[in-house]
Amino acid sequence: MTSNGKLRIVHYLNQFFGQIGGEEMAGTTPRVQPGPVGPGLALQQALGNSAEVVATIICGDNYVADNLEQASREILALISEQNADALVAGPAFNAGRYGVACGIVGQAAARELGMPVITGMYVENPGAELYRKDIYIIATEDSARGMKDAVGVMVKLLMKLIRQEKVGSPEEEGYLPRGIRFNSFAEENGAKRAVNMLLAKLKGEPFTTELPMPDFDRVTPNPPLENLSKAKIALVTSGGIVPKGNPDRIESSSASKYGKYSLEGLSDLTSETHETAHGGYDPVYANQDPDRVLPLDVVRDLVKEGVIGELHPYHYATVGNGTSVANAAKYGAAIAADLKAAGVDAVILTST
Amino acid sequence: MRLELGRINITDIRFGEKTEIQQGVLVINDAELKVLLADDPNLVGVDLDLAKPGEDVRIIPVKDVIEPRCKVEGPGGVFPGFISKVETVGSGRTHVLSGMAVVTTGDIVGFQEGIIDMSGPGADYTPFSKTLNLVVSITPLEGLPQHKHEHAVRMVGLKAAAYLGSAAVDLTPDQVEIFELGNFAENAVQYPTLPKVAYLYMLQTQGLLHDTYVYGVDAKKILPSLISPTEVMDGAIVSGNCVSACDKNTTYHHQNNPVIRELLLQHGKELCFHGVVISNENVTLADKIRSSDYAAKLVKMIGAEGAIVSEEGFGNPDTDLIMNCQKLEEMGIKTVLITDEYAGRDGASQSLADATTLADAVISVGNANEVIELPACKKVIGNLKTAEIIAGGFSGALHADGSIKVEIQAITGSTNELGFSKLRGEGF
Numbered sequence: 001m002t003s004n005g006k007l008r009i010v011h012y013l014n015q016f017f018g019q020i021g022g023e024e025m026a027g028t029t030p031r032v033q034p035g036p037v038g039p040g041l042a043l044q045q046a047l048g049n050s051a052e053v054v055a056t057i058i059c060g061d062n063y064v065a066d067n068l069e070q071a072s073r074e075i076l077a078l079i080s081e082q083n084a085d086a087l088v089a090g091p092a093f094n095a096g097r098y099g100v101a102c103g104i105v106g107q108a109a110a111r112e113l114g115m116p117v118i119t120g121m122y123v124e125n126p127g128a129e130l131y132r133k134d135i136y137i138i139a140t141e142d143s144a145r146g147m148k149d150a151v152g153v154m155v156k157l158l159m160k161l162i163r164q165e166k167v168g169s170p171e172e173e174g175y176l177p178r179g180i181r182f183n184s185f186a187e188e189n190g191a192k193r194a195v196n197m198l199l200a201k202l203k204g205e206p207f208t209t210e211l212p213m214p215d216f217d218r219v220t221p222n223p224p225l226e227n228l229s230k231a232k233i234a235l236v237t238s239g240g241i242v243p244k245g246n247p248d249r250i251e252s253s254s255a256s257k258y259g260k261y262s263l264e265g266l267s268d269l270t271s272e273t274h275e276t277a278h279g280g281y282d283p284v285y286a287n288q289d290p291d292r293v294l295p296l297d298v299v300r301d302l303v304k305e306g307v308i309g310e311l312h313p314y315h316y317a318t319v320g321n322g323t324s325v326a327n328a329a330k331y332g333a334a335i336a337a338d339l340k341a342a343g344v345d346a347v348i349l350t351s352t
Numbered sequence: 353m354r355l356e357l358g359r360i361n362i363t364d365i366r367f368g369e370k371t372e373i374q375q376g377v378l379v380i381n382d383a384e385l386k387v388l389l390a391d392d393p394n395l396v397g398v399d400l401d402l403a404k405p406g407e408d409v410r411i412i413p414v415k416d417v418i419e420p421r422c423k424v425e426g427p428g429g430v431f432p433g434f435i436s437k438v439e440t441v442g443s444g445r446t447h448v449l450s451g452m453a454v455v456t457t458g459d460i461v462g463f464q465e466g467i468i469d470m471s472g473p474g475a476d477y478t479p480f481s482k483t484l485n486l487v488v489s490i491t492p493l494e495g496l497p498q499h500k501h502e503h504a505v506r507m508v509g510l511k512a513a514a515y516l517g518s519a520a521v522d523l524t525p526d527q528v529e530i531f532e533l534g535n536f537a538e539n540a541v542q543y544p545t546l547p548k549v550a551y552l553y554m555l556q557t558q559g560l561l562h563d564t565y566v567y568g569v570d571a572k573k574i575l576p577s578l579i580s581p582t583e584v585m586d587g588a589i590v591s592g593n594c595v596s597a598c599d600k601n602t603t604y605h606h607q608n609n610p611v612i613r614e615l616l617l618q619h620g621k622e623l624c625f626h627g628v629v630i631s632n633e634n635v636t637l638a639d640k641i642r643s644s645d646y647a648a649k650l651v652k653m654i655g656a657e658g659a660i661v662s663e664e665g666f667g668n669p670d671t672d673l674i675m676n677c678q679k680l681e682e683m684g685i686k687t688v689l690i691t692d693e694y695a696g697r698d699g700a701s702q703s704l705a706d707a708t709t710l711a712d713a714v715i716s717v718g719n720a721n722e723v724i725e726l727p728a729c730k731k732v733i734g735n736l737k738t739a740e741i742i743a744g745g746f747s748g749a750l751h752a753d754g755s756i757k758v759e760i761q762a763i764t765g766s767t768n769e770l771g772f773s774k775l776r777g778e779g780f
Contacts, residue, residue: 170780177779178779180780182780183719183722184776185476190717190772190775191614194614201658210776211715216702254743254746281558282559282561321596321743322743324696326701
């Protein structure tokens with residue numbers, strides 16, 4: 001708060017909007033000016049009496065682009081000196097480097113200072129795609145002619161963030177969707193909504209899907225092994241095969257972890273030694289003979305016969321059932337790092 | 353086919369001397385019903401309880417929910433292939449005990465059963481907090497194999513519903529709804545200008561506690577097939593599954609399929625309802641390809657221009673959903689999909705295990721990973737400890753005071769993909 005009880009707002013601008021100069025001044029290092037500058041005047045007007053733009057931090061776009069981490073650290077230090085209640089960055093419209101700068105500064109302020117942050121960008125600004133998951137980015141026009149509208153919408157959402165009020169949908173609040181899914185109760189049940197959507201689609205009328213399709217990663221397979229008889233192989237499964245009793249208590253659905261288990265001294269998994277923790281498939285046959293999901297018996301035979309060089313002495317298991325893609329990717333990366341460190345050449349990955 | 357559903361509004365339920373309905377109050381002869389239900393060599397016995405809306409009661413782990421009905425006129429009987437002989441249902445008149453349900457619980461079969469809270473925050477997420485419930489707790493023989501256990505509890509639920517339904521045979525319904533649909537040729541002539549719409553009804557068929565039955569046939573053994581909407585409304589489809597509880601269709605959901613209901617209500621007004629194609633969700637790729645090919649072909653053969661596709665389950669069946677969508681859209685049939693989401697507890701993950709850009713019209717019935725705190729209830733029917741192992745639960749989910757913290761995945765019907773409820777997933 002200021003001495004007269006107003007919220008303290010810090011505003012971030014690039015060299016151009018900060019009235020230092022054009023492209024020739026894009027290397028300018030971060031600096032602070034007291035009070036509002038340039039677009040800060042419109043910002044102050046929109047904030048009204050409840051908040052005050054106490055300082056403007058200005059930095060050249062190239063300086064940020066060329067020194068991302070250092071620049072964001074320096075700017076963050078300047079922000080934290082201001083004892084601010086919130087940060088406004090931009091709006092950057094369709095200026096790419098400026099958008100990235102607003103994004104990285106905003107992300108750092110939100111993460112490290114725990115501060116409400118708002119910025120604004122045109123939807124195609126590269127900064128939008130990079131930072132929309134981390135901070136609220138108001139959708140703006142592609143040039144500064146949209147300044148007045150943008151600032152009004154930014155301030156409205158900023159005040160909600162400062163007051164910790166419930167933030168509405170992207171359509172209601174004007175921000176770019178962050179890709180975070182929340183539940184609410186609709187007016188009509190899902191079946192009625194489906195029939196209405198189908199009627200609109202059949203008539204060629206506009207409709208909005210409730211779940212935009214995700215962009216899928218495509219994983220390019222690695223080249224095949226040159227010589228299996230020299231290779232070290234590991235067994236990994238999302239089918240939930242764990243030592244009997246499920247010592248890590250891996251969940252039957254929506255697993256919060258994976259387990260790493262020794263295969264030392266084992267050549268065959270049985271209903272005495274192992275079981276499945278998985279709740280998403282018929283467990284009877286896997287529990288009768290866990291080799292059906294984690295084929296240890298066959299791999300031991302193949303090692304004996306010299307077909308496979310060596311078996312990694314641990315297996316890794318999680319439960320794929322209801323586990324979010326983000327968590328699955330996290331466990332996958334951690335398991336891969338462990339296998340890599342152990343010199344494993346290839347993995348037999350079984351799913352269910 | 354023409355089906356009359358005569359609804360008898362049940363305003364209260366209680367145990368008493370004789371099973372009958374008196375001015376809307378269902379009296380249940382519990383002693384007689386217990387003897388009937390326990391008549392199975394695989395069971396030690398059953399217990400009966402009542403759970404009413406607003407009561408401080410939690411039912412866990414829930415296996416199935418069934419609406420009691422009886423056949424009054426026309427061919428066939430209730431739950432053909434299980435309770436009645438196999439004969440085509442879906443015409444004549446059926447009486448419904450409206451506002452109540454049979455709920456089955458007892459020892460856990462897999463990890464897959466659900467929770468029904470009759471009051472508190474959890475009650476908003478399940479439709480069965482609003483029904484007057486006869487809860488049947490089933491105790492199997494010790495060591496009973498899981499497949500037999502599942503069969504036994506499924507039959508107990510159906511038997512109990514049929515027993516209660518028979519109390520309505522001679523009553524005059526409070527309301528009678530009439531549903532009628534001609535054959536494809538008649539429809540096309542009658543409504544030449546309305547868009548022809550089909551419903552592709554995906555049935556969960558992944559194995560133990562993941563099976564669905566049509567006239568008693570295990571649906572993983574069928575090729576996709578045509579069925580009349582009134583046959584579904586008249587009990588031709590029975591649930592043998594409840595994993596995960598949030599998005600599996602209970603028998604009650606099948607009996608009251610809201611997509612079928614909505615399409616019948618709009619038939620002749622906004623659209624021409626051309627038929628229902630049932631398909632399955634088997635686990636092998638060959639089965640998925642075969643079933644989606646066959647189902648899309650049937651939708652095309654009946655001349656539909658648009659189709660609603662409802663999934664049952666998640667993950668593996670996302671593949672079936674996307675295959676169905678892709679094949680229909682490539683045939684020029686416009687689709688709307690109904691699915692739920694697994695976007696992680698923070699909602700930040702990608703929601704589905706498969707995707708196609710052709711799926712441009714999707715109804716989301718909610719993120720099943722969202723976490724909810726359920727305060728302790730005064731009375732628990734079943735076994736509260738299962739909260740730690742059912743799908744949606746986790747180690748530490750059950751607190752010392754009896755409250756639990758689970759994903760809504762564990763709540764029966766919370767993200768039902770027939771679109772039975774109003775929950776929705778939104779992007780923020």
